């Protein structure tokens with residue numbers, strides 16, 4: 001289950017940061033979830049509430065989830081465009097979640113029609129900010 005593994009690694013990372021920065025406790029963790037990532041924010045948040053109790057200094061941390069929209073850059077004309085889900089069948093959306101590279105099969109540049117593009121945003125999960133008390 002992605003959400004469980006993610007919760008655990010986020011809590012562990014927050015604990016490490018707290019230790020490094022001499023924080024007594026972590027108050028808030030901001031996590032950014034990419035649109036092309038197969039993570040359900042609400043499930044992640046729910047699991048995190050349980051998982052954080054296992055980590056010293058993180059037990060009272062508030063989880064803030066931000067989502068990052070997918071963005072692509074056309075390698076032919078340089079146009080930067082987002083993910084237009086309208087008209088995409090449900091299975092296609094699913095496929096992109098599990099394997100962002102498959103986006104290439106379904107998406108083309110809105111400007112020149114090229115299918116040669118790079119995913120420049122929206123495929124990662126990362127910790128944006130950790131706040132705590134010294």
Ligand SMILES: [Zn+2]
Nearest residue numbers: 074077109112
């Ligand atoms: Zn283009």
